[in-house]
Amino acid sequence: MINIAIxxxxxxxxxxxxxxxxxxxxxxxLDTGAMYRAxxxxxxxxxxxxxDADGIQSFLDNTDIKVAYIDGxxxxxxxxxxxxxxxxxxxxxxAASDVSSIPAVRIKLVAMQRKIADTEDMVLDGRDITSYVLxxxxxxxxxxxxxxxxxxxxFKELTAKGxxxxxxxxxxxxxxxxxxxxxxxxxxxxQTADSVFIDSTFMSIDExxxxxxxxxxx
Ligand code: DC
Numbered sequence: 649m650i651n652i653a654i655x656x657x658x659x660x661x662x663x664x665x666x667x668x669x670x671x672x673x674x675x676x677x678l679d680t681g682a683m684y685r686a687x688x689x690x691x692x693x694x695x696x697x698x699x700d701a702d703g704i705q706s707f708l709d710n711t712d713i714k715v716a717y718i719d720g721x722x723x724x725x726x727x728x729x730x731x732x733x734x735x736x737x738x739x740x741x742x743a744a745s746d747v748s749s750i751p752a753v754r755i756k757l758v759a760m761q762r763k764i765a766d767t768e769d770m771v772l773d774g775r776d777i778t779s780y781v782l783x784x785x786x787x788x789x790x791x792x793x794x795x796x797x798x799x800x801x802x803f804k805e806l807t808a809k810g811x812x813x814x815x816x817x818x819x820x821x822x823x824x825x826x827x828x829x830x831x832x833x834x835x836x837x838x839q840t841a842d843s844v845f846i847d848s849t850f851m852s853i854d855e856x857x858x859x860x861x862x863x864x865x866x
Pocket of ligand 1: 658659680681682684685741744745748773774775776777825829
């Protein structure tokens with residue numbers, strides 16, 4: 649299988665870029681963050697503190713996460729319910745980051761991701777794909793951008809969707825998630841030595857995709 653792994657911090661444009669890249673290459677895109685978001689959503693709905701490892705673990709075995717593709721577009725199902733839209737709420741980002749620090753959550757989702765990645769060629773994005781999920785992926789990229797630029801992109805995206813969140817709140821949340829995602833003990837966000845580093849601060853989506861395709865062609 650040919651796997652293209654893209655890691656990087658929140659809001660670096662990974663999902664937009666990975667989705668478009670997959671489309672151009674005619675392969676599927678696995679958004680691994682959506683899986684952590686689904687667990688975060690369930691924790692919030694059940695009223696758990698999202699950092700309460702014992703509480704989260706208590707429902708993990710009875711939690712069914714499924715990824716499905718309809719016309720090449722990923723949908724995510726939580727216990728049979730399509731939660732693709734619900735997981736995009738702003739407060740679920742923090743919940744996802746919190747639950748992702750719990751080893752049992754990662755063990756469950758990483759096993760699923762490896763299994764899915766073994767079925768066909770795909771682009772995957774996340775935090776630990778290049779370092780932990782698929783260290784032997786054929787192509788590896790680390791995509792980042794300055795925090796202020798990422799916050800401003802997220803602000804535009806959420807405002808366009810009608811969600812009311814201030815830029816300063818988003819920037820603070822991004823900094824907090826960057827810290828949490830790169831400091832957790834188990835499989836933190838990190839740039840591996842064999843990943844191609846791309847800073848998209850001053851790049852358009854198209855330019856970043858062109859950069860990735862250039863490396864793949866080489
Ligand atoms: O990519 P995203 O913002 O949708 O991810 C939500 C959270 O999930 C993120 O803060 C960290 C976690 N995550 C992770 O730990 N490992 C991944 N492979 C993907 C996401």
